[in-house]
Amino acid sequence: MKIRDINITPIALSDPPLLSAAGRHQSYALRLVVEIVSDDGISGLAELPGGVKGEAALREFAPRLDGHDPFDFNRLDRLIDEHFGNPQDTDPFASSLGSTASKKEANARRRKSHVRSAFEVACYDLIGKAMNKRVADLLGGVVRREVPCSAYLFFKYEGGGGELGVNKAPGLTGWEAQRQEAALTPEGIVAEADAMIKAFGFKSIKLKGGAFDPELETNAILALRDHFGPDMPLRFDPNACWSMETARKWGKIMGPALQYYEDPVRGQEQMAELSKELGIPFATNMCTTALADLPGSLRLGSEQIILSDHHFWGGFQPCMTLAQFCKVFGRGLSMHSNSHAGISLMAMAHLAAATPNLTYAVDTHYPWQREDIIVGGRYKIENGNITLPDGPGLGVELDRAALDRLHKQYLAAGIEERDDQTEMRKFRPEFTATPTQF
Amino acid sequence: MKIRDINITPIALSDPPLLSAAGRHQSYALRLVVEIVSDDGISGLAELPGGVKGEAALREFAPRLDGHDPFDFNRLDRLIDEHFGNPQDTDPFASSLGSTASKKEANARRRKSHVRSAFEVACYDLIGKAMNKRVADLLGGVVRREVPCSAYLFFKYEGGGGELGVNKAPGLTGWEAQRQEAALTPEGIVAEADAMIKAFGFKSIKLKGGAFDPELETNAILALRDHFGPDMPLRFDPNACWSMETARKWGKIMGPALQYYEDPVRGQEQMAELSKELGIPFATNMCTTALADLPGSLRLGSEQIILSDHHFWGGFQPCMTLAQFCKVFGRGLSMHSNSHAGISLMAMAHLAAATPNLTYAVDTHYPWQREDIIVGGRYKIENGNITLPDGPGLGVELDRAALDRLHKQYLAAGIEERDDQTEMRKFRPEFTATPTQF
Numbered sequence: 034m035k036i037r038d039i040n041i042t043p044i045a046l047s048d049p050p051l052l053s054a055a056g057r058h059q060s061y062a063l064r065l066v067v068e069i070v071s072d073d074g075i076s077g078l079a080e081l082p083g084g085v086k087g088e089a090a091l092r093e094f095a096p097r098l099d100g101h102d103p104f105d106f107n108r109l110d111r112l113i114d115e116h117f118g119n120p121q122d123t124d125p126f127a128s129s130l131g132s133t134a135s136k137k138e139a140n141a142r143r144r145k146s147h148v149r150s151a152f153e154v155a156c157y158d159l160i161g162k163a164m165n166k167r168v169a170d171l172l173g174g175v176v177r178r179e180v181p182c183s184a185y186l187f188f189k190y191e192g193g194g195g196e197l198g199v200n201k202a203p204g205l206t207g208w209e210a211q212r213q214e215a216a217l218t219p220e221g222i223v224a225e226a227d228a229m230i231k232a233f234g235f236k237s238i239k240l241k242g243g244a245f246d247p248e249l250e251t252n253a254i255l256a257l258r259d260h261f262g263p264d265m266p267l268r269f270d271p272n273a274c275w276s277m278e279t280a281r282k283w284g285k286i287m288g289p290a291l292q293y294y295e296d297p298v299r300g301q302e303q304m305a306e307l308s309k310e311l312g313i314p315f316a317t318n319m320c321t322t323a324l325a326d327l328p329g330s331l332r333l334g335s336e337q338i339i340l341s342d343h344h345f346w347g348g349f350q351p352c353m354t355l356a357q358f359c360k361v362f363g364r365g366l367s368m369h370s371n372s373h374a375g376i377s378l379m380a381m382a383h384l385a386a387a388t389p390n391l392t393y394a395v396d397t398h399y400p401w402q403r404e405d406i407i408v409g410g411r412y413k414i415e416n417g418n419i420t421l422p423d424g425p426g427l428g429v430e431l432d433r434a435a436l437d438r439l440h441k442q443y444l445a446a447g448i449e450e451r452d453d454q455t456e457m458r459k460f461r462p463e464f465t466a467t468p469t470q471f
Numbered sequence: 472m473k474i475r476d477i478n479i480t481p482i483a484l485s486d487p488p489l490l491s492a493a494g495r496h497q498s499y500a501l502r503l504v505v506e507i508v509s510d511d512g513i514s515g516l517a518e519l520p521g522g523v524k525g526e527a528a529l530r531e532f533a534p535r536l537d538g539h540d541p542f543d544f545n546r547l548d549r550l551i552d553e554h555f556g557n558p559q560d561t562d563p564f565a566s567s568l569g570s571t572a573s574k575k576e577a578n579a580r581r582r583k584s585h586v587r588s589a590f591e592v593a594c595y596d597l598i599g600k601a602m603n604k605r606v607a608d609l610l611g612g613v614v615r616r617e618v619p620c621s622a623y624l625f626f627k628y629e630g631g632g633g634e635l636g637v638n639k640a641p642g643l644t645g646w647e648a649q650r651q652e653a654a655l656t657p658e659g660i661v662a663e664a665d666a667m668i669k670a671f672g673f674k675s676i677k678l679k680g681g682a683f684d685p686e687l688e689t690n691a692i693l694a695l696r697d698h699f700g701p702d703m704p705l706r707f708d709p710n711a712c713w714s715m716e717t718a719r720k721w722g723k724i725m726g727p728a729l730q731y732y733e734d735p736v737r738g739q740e741q742m743a744e745l746s747k748e749l750g751i752p753f754a755t756n757m758c759t760t761a762l763a764d765l766p767g768s769l770r771l772g773s774e775q776i777i778l779s780d781h782h783f784w785g786g787f788q789p790c791m792t793l794a795q796f797c798k799v800f801g802r803g804l805s806m807h808s809n810s811h812a813g814i815s816l817m818a819m820a821h822l823a824a825a826t827p828n829l830t831y832a833v834d835t836h837y838p839w840q841r842e843d844i845i846v847g848g849r850y851k852i853e854n855g856n857i858t859l860p861d862g863p864g865l866g867v868e869l870d871r872a873a874l875d876r877l878h879k880q881y882l883a884a885g886i887e888e889r890d891d892q893t894e895m896r897k898f899r900p901e902f903t904a905t906p907t908q909f
Contacts, residue, residue: 104604105612107827164602166542173788174543324799331769350611357792361762389545 034163035102038070039095043083044439045446046402047195048372049212051187054243054274055466056453060194061446062372065091066406066436069098069155077103077159078431079151080376080406081344083443084450090144091151103156106350109149117145142323146347153348154380154427161426168380168427172349172387179418180385181394183268184235185370185401186225188244188253190460191215195403195442208232212401219249219256226257229400234416236265237292237394243271247471251283258290266394270295273319274470280307288313292393293338293365296320299468301335314338318369324351327358338365338393341384344377345369349384356388368395375407379427382419404439408432472601473540476508477533481521482877483884484840485633486810487650489625492681492712493904494891498632499884500810503529504844504874507536507593515541515597516869517589518814518844519782521881522888528582529589541594544788547587555583580761584785591786592818592865599864606818606865610787610825617856618823619832621706622673623808623839624663626682626691628898629653633841633880646670650839657687657694664695667838672854674703675730675832681709685909689721696728704832708733711757712908718745726751730831731776731803734758737906739773752776756807762789765796776803776831779822782815783807787822794826806833813845817865820857842877846870 045061052058063083070076081087097112157168169175192199193213201213211228215221226238238257242250254269261267269287271280273296280297284307288294293316298307301320308315318340321330330336339359341352359366366388368381378399385391394417405411407429412419422428457464483499490496501521508514519525535550595606607613630637631651639651649666653659664676676695680688692707699705707725709718711734718735722745726732731754736745739758746753756778759768768774777797779790797804806819806829816837823829832855843849845867850857860866895902 102608102612104608107612107614107825109612110827111614170540170542174540174545174547176545176549324795327799354792354795357762357795361765387545389548 034075034159035072035100036069036098037072037100039098040068040070041088041091041095042066042068042436042440043088043443044374044406044436045083045443045448046372046374046404046439047193047197049194049401050190050192050199051241051401052189052244053187053241053453054272054470056455056457056464057190057460058194058372058453059448059451059456060198061442061448062402063443063448063451064374064377065151066376066431067091067151067155068431069103069152069159071103071159071163073163075159075162076431077155077157077162078376078427078429079154079158079380080374081147081151082371082451086450087144087147090148094148098152103159106153106156109152109156113145113149117141117148143345146323146345149347150344153350154343157349158426165425167421167423167425168349168383169386169421172353172383175386175421176389177386178421179416180382180421181237181418182233182235182397182414183237183239183266183394184226184229184233184417185396185398186222186229186238186240187216187401188222188241188250189216208400212403217245219253222253223256223260226260233400233414234418235394236417237268238265239268239270239295239396241270241272243274243470247271247275247279247283251287254287254290266292268293268295268316271471272296273299274466274468276469276471277303277307279471281310284311284313295340301326301329301333304335305333308334308336314365316340316365316367318342318345322346324354331362336364338367340367340369340396342369343380343384344371349380352384353388356390360390365392366390367393370396370398372398372402374402375405375412375429376427378412378419379407379422379429382421383427386421404435406432406436406439410435472513472597473510473538474507474536475510475538477536478506478508479526479529479533480504480506480874480878481526481881482812482844482874483521483881483886484810484812484842484877485631485635487632487839488628488630488637489679489839490627490682491625491679491891492710492908494893494895494902495628495898496632496810496891497886497889497894498636499880499886500840501881501886501889502810502812502815503589504814504869505529505589505593506869507541507590507597509541509597509601511601513597513600514869515593515595515600516814516865516867517592517596517818518812519585519589520809520889524888525582525585528586532586536590541597544591544594547590547594551583551587555579555586581783584761584783587785588782591788592781595787596864603863605859605861605863606787606821607824607859610791610821613824613859614827615824616859617854618820618859619675619856620671620673620835620852621675621677621704621832622664622667622671622855623834623836624660624667624676624678625654625839626660626679626688627654627663646838650841655683657691660691661694661698664699671838671852672856673832674855675706676703677706677708677733677834679708679710681712681908685709685713685717685721689725692725692728704730706731706733706754709909710734711737712904712906714907714909715741715745717909719748722749722751733778739764739767739771742773743771746772746774752803754778754803754805756780756783760784762792769800774802776805778805778807778834780807781818781822782809787818790822791826794828798828803830804828805831808834808836810836810840812840813843813850813867814865816850816857817845817860817867820859821865824859842873844870844874844877848873
């Protein structure tokens, strides 16, 4: 079985105006859909964050996989190292990139990880389909068919995104209506949580912060605590845009309400310092984001919980290595998400299903999107869980008509790269996404 | 595909009177051959160190795998944890067992690892045979078809082992003759090395020490250096039976000649201390012998090179995790061996073939044995390499007549457990295998 064809399709998913330290989500979230086709006509799928630079990197690398054996992940690694270079290998003792990487270094690393992830995941899907095995079976076996997810709350402006832009579609009810509402206050966040939990049954809550005054965001956490009571796990994540003083001050107040405090400050050093001081669990998907960051994480003790993400860590295999690391070194393990469609959802579900020590419900933006590219349309999240599908590989097939529609939507949207700052400046011209906004 | 039958066969392999800190090899080395058979009649093989206690542990556990899906390694882990207990999981921050484990703890851990290894390896062989894939393909892909091995030299008494006992069979030439000769002096070791290298083409040499006076053993290393010149990598391993003073004194003298100094002293603390002092590469298969030992290894810096062993680490998967650890934390990686037959040789070869950062030639006792249980008989080592076979799974089949013969040999030998100390006392009644003999 060899790879014969590779199809890369950029798509745009309607996305509401969610807020974070980076700014405001654009009306469309860009994704790339990767399909590899074997010489016996079986196809394997993957999905990853979009943008013209990432797409170009994928397209430049793809011809190297002509005739590639999908089982040969060591060869995939070699080809990727040859293509993108491998500075980490030349100095295995190099200090963590997590805290000191320039934006250029971080982008180069991310590009390489995304490309590996795309083809590794697609190869697993292909192998699974060829062998009539679920991807989770190939990753070591299903330890949970129901993968628990966390409600992922955002402060947001009014509007549904996509062709609606900042407007609301009329006549909707429940979560469909709530998704279009503004959430700019603690009460707004509680209303958002109520509607999302009613629709999807989530049993834990993450609030993305970093958008407004820390006092308001802290009050939103306290309001969620009041509303849902002490048994609802709560997480708060200002994307490292808080200063040490801000994170210390509000961390002391919201700390007792939190399951974990995610990336309150920037870099492994600051994370380690504040984590020791506050004595509450710290989580990260920003300061420890690759296997090469683990030595620094251990040396400093920058966090107690690491959020994996098969897109950012370079595929399932690095995430499985991370899981082993977490087991051996006593770290907790959760999972990060970006705005995504059903292929990413399934990849996350298979990885989570096969990871015994996934100790926290996974993040997912999925409720915020309303379009999909998989046959059957939007995948159901019920009782807060993704139920692993029974089919081989990732268990989903590409809806080619939907793919075509969302590709046309991408072409019409005219967005080249995600840029939350520029989007925000349309509404708040003075906005700048600085590392320490608060 | 489910497991339907499990056959466990103890065998005895003729073994010459090799010497180490533990004493003298008995006339037979015990091994266990494990065969799992699927409901569609495909079988998977594994081999591991023998002995009645290990055999009993395997037999007690085996019924739990009735109907087991060989792909479900997470379930295998769960069943093994249920059966053997899992103290490591209850305290992930527990300090390393490597340096502080009691003999009882170490034996319990080893028993559990052996059982996991046996069934994990057999499942990989079964899956490979069912899917027409080599085990190395299932482990990530072949990075080297030729797996380099090191000549494994021993001080030894005269005799060929097995039914020959301490006697020599007449009329043999080359390595077959040399294998029966005594090697009790530097000159004897050089003669052994010459014959072994002429027969197998090894391009690096390991000398097992810990048997005689450190000065004599150091002189053997220096004689090898003189004889083979500076380009022949040399390793020396007294199995941690040297005191700090002894290891310091002779390490300074033989150090410049060594590729690495393997387990000169006992425990991660002493290894770390002496390693810093001598500034030459230290290797271990004694103080860091499980994933649970890695935190201590990192904290102390006990060695620069870790010897994996799929039998002792619990199978291929923990060894692959170890390889990732070595890559991320800048450790070198080699491979340990015990007296073994062709199934273990093949398992070692597939693991080595699929491990990109295996940075040293692997140890193997294989030249010291002369019987086997695989179809075709003894596997050839040429130019110092094991050539990975092309067949599916491990690439070897069980020779049932040979298995039966070596099982009868086991029954006739009357050995219950490996006991090099008792064997040595037959010849040197005062011998005791203490932790610090020299």
